[in-house]
Amino acid sequence: MGSTTVVYLFVPGIILGVIAGFLLSKVVFKKKFEKERDKYQDEIEKAQKTTHKILSDAQSEAFKIRQQAQTEQQEKHNELRRMEERLMKKEDVVEKKIEDLDKSKQELDNKIVKVREVKLEVEKIHSKQAEELEKISNLSKESAREILFKKVEEQSKEEILKHIERLENDMKKEVDDKARLLLAETIQKYSAEVAAETTMTTVQLESDDLKGRIIGREGRNINAFERITGVDVIVDDTPGSIVISCFDPIRRYVAKIALEQLISDGRIHPAKIEETVDKIKKDTLILIKELGEKAVFDTGVSGLPPNLVKLLGRLKFRSSYGQNALKHSMEVAFIAEGLAEAIGANSDIAKKAGLLHDLGKAVDHEIKGNHSQIGADILKKFGLSKEVVHAVAAHHGNIKPETTEAYLVMAANEISNHRPGAQKDTLEMFIKRLSEFETLAKSFDGIKNAFAIQSGRKLRVFVNPEEMDDLQAKKLSYEIARKIESETDYAGVVEVHAIRESRREAYAV
Numbered sequence: 360m361g362s363t364t365v366v367y368l369f370v371p372g373i374i375l376g377v378i379a380g381f382l383l384s385k386v387v388f389k390k391k392f393e394k395e396r397d398k399y400q401d402e403i404e405k406a407q408k409t410t411h412k413i414l415s416d417a418q419s420e421a422f423k424i425r426q427q428a429q430t431e432q433q434e435k436h437n438e439l440r441r442m443e444e445r446l447m448k449k450e451d452v453v454e455k456k457i458e459d460l461d462k463s464k465q466e467l468d469n470k471i472v473k474v475r476e477v478k479l480e481v482e483k484i485h486s487k488q489a490e491e492l493e494k495i496s497n498l499s500k501e502s503a504r505e506i507l508f509k510k511v512e513e514q515s516k517e518e519i520l521k522h523i524e525r526l527e528n529d530m531k532k533e534v535d536d537k538a539r540l541l542l543a544e545t546i547q548k549y550s551a552e553v554a555a556e557t558t559m560t561t562v563q564l565e566s567d568d569l570k571g572r573i574i575g576r577e578g579r580n581i582n583a584f585e586r587i588t589g590v591d592v593i594v595d596d597t598p599g600s601i602v603i604s605c606f607d608p609i610r611r612y613v614a615k616i617a618l619e620q621l622i623s624d625g626r627i628h629p630a631k632i633e634e635t636v637d638k639i640k641k642d643t644l645i646l647i648k649e650l651g652e653k654a655v656f657d658t659g660v661s662g663l664p665p666n667l668v669k670l671l672g673r674l675k676f677r678s679s680y681g682q683n684a685l686k687h688s689m690e691v692a693f694i695a696e697g698l699a700e701a702i703g704a705n706s707d708i709a710k711k712a713g714l715l716h717d718l719g720k721a722v723d724h725e726i727k728g729n730h731s732q733i734g735a736d737i738l739k740k741f742g743l744s745k746e747v748v749h750a751v752a753a754h755h756g757n758i759k760p761e762t763t764e765a766y767l768v769m770a771a772n773e774i775s776n777h778r779p780g781a782q783k784d785t786l787e788m789f790i791k792r793l794s795e796f797e798t799l800a801k802s803f804d805g806i807k808n809a810f811a812i813q814s815g816r817k818l819r820v821f822v823n824p825e826e827m828d829d830l831q832a833k834k835l836s837y838e839i840a841r842k843i844e845s846e847t848d849y850a851g852v853v854e855v856h857a858i859r860e861s862r863r864e865a866y867a868v
Contacts, residue, residue: 561600562618570594570601572627573618583629587636588614608676609647613639647672654685658692660711667741671714673721687775688717694771695764704763705746712750712768715743731755795847800839800855805831817854818843824861832857 564570574581574594581592590605592614603618605611617639621627624635651672655663663671674685695713699706719726719734726733735752750765752758760766793811796818800809805826810819820839822832836857843853 564599584632590614612676650675658714660714664741670721677720684720690775691771695767698767708746709764709767712747716751716754820857822859824859832859
């Protein structure tokens with residue numbers, strides 16, 4: 360009973376305690392809430408005041424900016440109005456000048472018409488005078504002109520000669536200056552040996568006793584050597600040397616090097632010959648590739664197929680008039696590049712075409728045809744550009760050049776060919792050319808004698824002083840020079856000097 364009473368009392372107490380705690384916490388939370396609300400309300404009021412201030416400042420700044428913009432706009436408007444006024448004034452001045460020009464043009468047109476009318480009247484008067492003179496002198500207009508020209512020529516020989524000489528010197532100086540400047544700018548970028556290398560076909564021997572060892576017993580050594588190398592070995596009475604003959608320059612080179620090594624080694628028999636020649640052939644193929652790659656690298660030409668580079672290297676073993684074909688090709692490449700840069704043409708095309716212009720010479724002993732066309736066909740097969748192919752095909756004038764680069768390659772080839780020491784003439788060709796100059800000069804009337812001197816660079820022509828005067832001698836030198844240009848083939852420049860000498864003798868007794 361007592362426990363039950365306690366329970367009944369304890370439960371209501373707990374309930375009352377919970378209710379009292381809830382009400383108490385509610386009162387505490389309300390006070391805390393009101394405190395926090397007051398705090399946040401203060402912050403909100405502060406934020407509103409700050410925002411209001413910012414907005415007020417922004418409005419003030421915007422007003423200032425607007426006033427400044429309006430002021431600038433007004434200034435620009437005023438400036439535009441002033442510019443418009445100035446333009447209108449200038450337009451008025453221009454219109455006035457145009458009107459003045461129209462008036463001047465009209466006056467000039469009227470004067471031109473009057474001048475033409477006067478000119479026609481003068482021409483009519485001159486025509487009547489010429490007709491009257493023809494009737495009086497019984498001479499035609501052409502005959503009178505010829506007589507007048509002859510009279511003027513006789514009276515003014517010295518002035519005419521001086522005038523011709525002055526014009527000639529002025530023209531020569533102008534042309535020489537321009538050519539010298541262009542060539543100087545080009546050639547200063549590249550320098551080569553004066554004398555070109557010559558491919559040798561002669562092997563020097565220390566003594567004539569080696570000839571017997573090279574021939575061998577019953578000719579077995581020399582026969583084996585000719586069979587293996589594909590060349591002809593000429594052993595004659597010439598002391599200290601034997602000659603290797605072959606149309607293929609590479610075969611000739613292999614045979615020459617192999618024979619020199621055999622002589623140096625001292626063992627000359629068919630087996631050793633075969634071993635040495637095989638080794639030299641392999642070394643030569645490697646050398647050809649290296650020569651082609653070096654030529655391409657030195658000239659700065661890129662984009663060539665490897666097989667084309669190898670073919671280029673074969674030019675090292677080809678010569679023309681004593682000039683090594685590979686060195687000549689590199690020289691033409693540099694000169695063509697310099698000329699192209701000087702005149703604003705495509706230097707890459709000119710340089711590449713210059714390097715490859717004689718490529719056909721590497722195989723012209725194997726393929727029939729002109730080496731320029733052979734080279735062009737090869738380049739076309741390797742897929743090179745049309746401009747390069749055309750420049751190679753046209754460098755000797757077999758076809759007409761159609762591009763600036765083709766003309767430059769042709770010019771560079773001529774410069775390289777005709778520089779001092781570039782080509783080697785035979786004695787017979789040299790004498791024949793000099794004889795042609797002298798014979799050509801003597802074919803003119805009034806010539807006493809003619810002499811080609813300074814290796815054909817000058818031609819001295821002696822005229823009969825009784826038959827020619829100074830002016831006629833001057834004309835003769837021009838005629839001979841023009842005939843040499845049209846009828847002979849020569850390198851460089853030939854100076855023609857017409858010499859008129861008169862002597863008078865007297866005796867004191």
